[in-house]
Amino acid sequence: MTKVLVTAALTYANGPAHLGHVLEAIQTDVYVRARRMMGDEVIFMWADDTHGTPIQIRARREGIEPEQLIARVYKEHVAAYDGFQIGYDIFYTTHSDENRRHAAAIFEALRERGDIEVRDVEQLYSEVDQMFLPDRMVQGTCPVCKTPDQDGDSCENCGSTYRPTELIEPRSVISGDTPVLRSSEHLFVPLARHEAFLREWLTPAEQGGTTILQDSVRNFVLDWVDKGLRDWDISREAPYFGIEIPGFPGKYFYVWFDAPIGYIAATEKWCADHGQDWRDWWKAPAGRGEGETEIVHVIGKDIVYFHCLFWPAMLNAANYTVPSRVQVHGWLKVNGEKMSKRRGTFILANTYLEHLDPAYLRYYLAARLSCNQDDFDLAMDDFVARVNADLVNKAANLASRSIKFLNSRLGGTLGPVPEDGAPLLAAAREKLAEVPDLYRNFDSAKALRLAMEMAESCDAYINEHAPWKIIKQDPERARAVLTVGVQVSKLVAAVLKPVLPQWGEKVERMLELDAPLTFANAAEPLPEGLELGAYETLAERLTSKVLDQLIEASKEDVAADQAVGAKPEPAPAHDYEVPPLADEVSIDALDQVDLRVAKVVGCERVPKAKKLLQLTLDLGPLGQRSVFSGISQSYEPEQLLGKHVAVFANLKPRKMRFGLSEGMVMAAGQSDDAVTVLELDPRSLPGDKIS
């Protein structure tokens, strides 16, 4: 039996899990469940990644300690992943004794080899924040092209890169404070010394290597090695929420040093709880044979650098088991775009769970995920169509029509497999035989496609022999035909089970199986005379209405998360100017300007105009009006449709080149591409006076 240790990337504990995290969790979970169904001994080790500056900043913003933040987020993450039925063995934390010990052990091993160098580094330090500022926490004016408000590492205007210390007028993103240059000692790992090992680890199978990587990933990493490996700075100065480096008081491991060690810490904790020895997993030779461990990491393409260079090198240097496989996936996009908080496509895991069954997303993701690292587009209409077509119309329908018919009209007893049904069943079993290797190679898309083909051809067979007609003359023949449907439903359930565990369990009950489905026992025929259990609904139709609700709820939930703790922030430094206040006036002045509530009922771009949108406004009893507004660089027309806005309603109509404008929509902002329209509570009544 192969020992397999699988991990999904540790979830960063500075906020709730979103569907991007869920994609990886599901891909990993499907793999783990499938390998268990192959008979492998698999443990799924997982944890929260709890250290580093972003955690400190988030905690500070909320006015709590980092420990409180990570404890709360931990619960949220566990709830989210449990909700998606992720079958991890342990979800641990990098803020643990186990992690401190293994980090220290790996560090000591590196030090004994002479793989730790100490050098002075000059960095920006903020007196107000009392900390060294990472590159991304500094903004200032680009030293090359003088564009203001650029990040600490590169300029988005001229594209040049630089050190944060080169910025003109640098300031802390956290407090707005002007940081000063300060020197401190940092610890470095000279990665170049590990080049020989890394080249060996990266060797493709055709050349005798054993590590499984996607070709694109391997090329990618080899390219870095070829360019020359740079020293890796593994230390950060206090205050830093993390693990203090043994022998270097006031210095902490950079979060990316201790994060992957969390895989080991989780394993040790799990082993302690289950009477096992973690050394059997992390001190065994890497490999797929007896007495060896196969370590499989599932990660997103953003962290290949850490998992395919530093991590194997560290493990090897410290004599731990190195990964056998790193499986890389792309980003989750929603409706063809990066997840957007404004459009409601930034969907939190827990928001999803409040609105729909995790089975839908599990199926849809698995049905489209394969071994590549392309980005994954979750298109809502395709989601609905695919789930209904495959899961409901094909797979569930086959089981439903077969089992229900047998139960209601033939006493619920299976017959023999008829001669004309045997080839179909044999073909389906041949397909099943391909499935383990497909799952083993993360090609769940193809595995599920095979399941749908099985269901489809069996469905055609039943249609052809129309048991509902035959039953009158030859009930036993009808029974035999439907028996094929049940036999194939068992095979389909086996393929679906890693993706839809509950589906598998329902079929196990309906078919009165005495052992849970595996790929091996799924191929065994169901015995003639078997008495079926009651039919259980396998999948219900998905409607796009539910998804619309999900999108709406996501907007609110994301806003709520961002608002958490936003208030305790002391008056922040402002990096923009506003016009001075006008002279004081009496309240009578307000009477001159008649502001009204208006609902946007029409909105379109004005051809040939650079900035104009033409709005049709409904002012309730006051009727409709046409108003031009110079906001097209900030709004797409459809964004405004249906919104309630404030309109300067007694403004003298003005003839413009493109038509008559009968009012003025209130908006804020100084530059053309950053205008925001005043949106009113949708409960307000069109035409009502604003005062």
Added chain:
RNA sequence: GGGCCCAUAGCUCAGUCGGUUAGAGCGGCCGGCUCAUAACCGGCUGGUCCCAGGUUCGAGCCCUGGUGGGCCUACCA
């Protein structure tokens, strides 16, 4: 600037070693059926295989150069 990856029907994807007229599912349109969750069946619809060259008797597939998208990285090939 350099590197890597991706591109086939409206959508999701197959397409073997280079071999006939490039396929499937979904969608759309028309008709039929009903055991089954508006399921199911038949028919129709749908393609500049990203573009341009090249190799070949023959290219979706191989080679070169481009375009678009994604990612990484930086005076180094």
